[in-house]
Amino acid sequence: MYKADNAVIMAAGTSSRFAPLSYEKPKGLITVKGEVLIERQIRQLKEAGVPEIYIVTGYKAEEFQYLADKFAVKLVHNPYYDTRNNNASIRAVEDILSNTYVCSADNYFDQNPFESEVDSAYYAAVYSNGPTDEWCMETDKDGWITSVTVGGSHAWYMLGHTFWDEKFSHAFRQILDAVYDEPETADKLWETIYIEHLDQLHMKMRKYPDDFIFEFDTLDELRIFDKSYINNTHSRILKDLASKLGVTEADIVHINCLKDAKSTEAIGFTFDVSGHHYSYLYDGGLRD
Secondary structure (H helix, E strand, O other): OOOOOOOEEEEEOOOOOHHOOOHHHOOHHEOOOEEHHHHHHHHHHOOOOOEEEEEEEEEEEEOOOHHHHHHHHEEEEOOOOOOOOOOHHHHHOHOOOOOOOEOOOOOEEEOOOOOOOOOOOEEEEEEEEEEEEEEEEEEOOOOEEEEEEEEEEEEEEEEEEEEHHHHHHHHHHHHHHHOOOOOOOOOHHHHHHHOOOOOOOOEEEEOOOOOOOOEOOOOHHHHOOOOOOOOOOOOHHHHHHHHHHHHOHHHOOOEEEEEOOOOOOEEEEEEOOOOOOEEOOOOEEEEE
16 A cells, blocks of 8 residues: 555646636636635645645746745746646656655546555546447556557546546656657646556556546536526626627637637637627637
């Protein structure tokens, strides 16, 4: 058994698909069913007896500062959050990786999944009863992950937290240091690096019920889980749009991030109202 030394919650990303709420505040600071996402996760980690919690910030980092006083967590800034994928967040805390929970700030756990002692490194998984675009895993008879493919059907897929035991942390740190400066590494998720080195990085799959771990990529998905967002999105932008269009916030649906074709930077979002399609640009307002 490995006693959890600490936890890392990655909160550096812009979460552009969660437009426009993520344009106004970091996704991890969104309130879901009465509790701020990252605060719920911090509370659950503390209740499980995890002694140290590190928050990796980047986008709107100043908005996370209050957590240090409120929960005695430690903040680590990732200055490359807008030029590299989440491998930069792992690099920012690599010196503290040992027996470590590695989590995302935007996950909602219906029940507390954390424990003070864990038997091996693992990645959380839920089952898809049909086709999925998620990262699907296969394991050997003992539960060790042997392959990961993007997309599948009737398969267990990656969702939620992970636990890195000290052996996994040591091996991953060495690999990350070796490939970090390669140009192609910048855009890779840490999971991609893991998949490319499955023969050296040993991790089990831990199965959870499909009503245990939740992730909301868009406001439309959040509305399904927390119906209070149907009529009140808590978004200044959407409230203003509803007023200008003479509709309610509930009428604004099918919201999708709009990105610049060259830079892939989020520049606004598209949405539908009563069968009409609109675009909203952050620097230019509403377009029919």
